[in-house]
Amino acid sequence: MTPRIVLGLWLAAACTPRGDTGPAETDADADADTDADTDADADPATWSGDVHPVLTDSCMGCHQDAMPMALTGDPAADYDTVVPYTDVADPSGSTLYEAATGIAHAAVLAEGSAEAGALLSWMAAGARED
Numbered sequence: 001m002t003p004r005i006v007l008g009l010w011l012a013a014a015c016t017p018r019g020d021t022g023p024a025e026t027d028a029d030a031d032a033d034t035d036a037d038t039d040a041d042a043d044p045a046t047w048s049g050d051v052h053p054v055l056t057d058s059c060m061g062c063h064q065d066a067m068p069m070a071l072t073g074d075p076a077a078d079y080d081t082v083v084p085y086t087d088v089a090d091p092s093g094s095t096l097y098e099a100a101t102g103i104a105h106a107a108v109l110a111e112g113s114a115e116a117g118a119l120l121s122w123m124a125a126g127a128r129e130d
């Protein structure tokens with residue numbers, strides 16, 4: 001049950017209106033990494049500890065070699081590959097999340113699962129290579 005509560009907090013943080021942000025908010029690599037820090041009880045998911053293992057376990061079977069988003073198992077190389085599919089301003093609307101949960105291609109991760117939640121949490125916190 002904890003993952004569900006935590007996911008709710010993530011979603012609440014991700015969906016909180018922040019005024020008139022508009023389409024110009026593309027500063028994904030800015031230092032404003034405290035933006036999504038609502039000081040919830042849960043730490044955001046990390047790339048190396050949470051997200052990369054999900055991707056290697058659940059996605060790399062197909063996503064390697066000539067595939068789009070080809071993964072290698074190396075966290076640093078795979079980070080550069082995966083980041084273009086993220087959206088820190090709209091994690092659940094990202095190509096990464098939509099593909100993983102069955103909107104852009106067949107579902108691999110169930111919405112509401114800990115694995116899908118890790119993707120959202122990581123993006124909501126800025127999709128950092130941490």
Ligand code: HEC
Pocket residue numbers: 054055058059060061062063068069085095096097099100104105108109
């Ligand atoms: C059973 C094989 C398979 C698995 C497992 C799989 N994918 Fe895919 N994925 C594909 C194929 C095939 C494509 C390219 C064709 C398409 O988009 O449907 C693709 C495309 C994508 C794209 C690019 C979509 C675009 O619009 O460019 C992303 C992102 C993606 N997958 C993410 C994931 C993630 C994240 C996972 C794991 C949670 C995953 N995939 C697991 C087969 C797979």
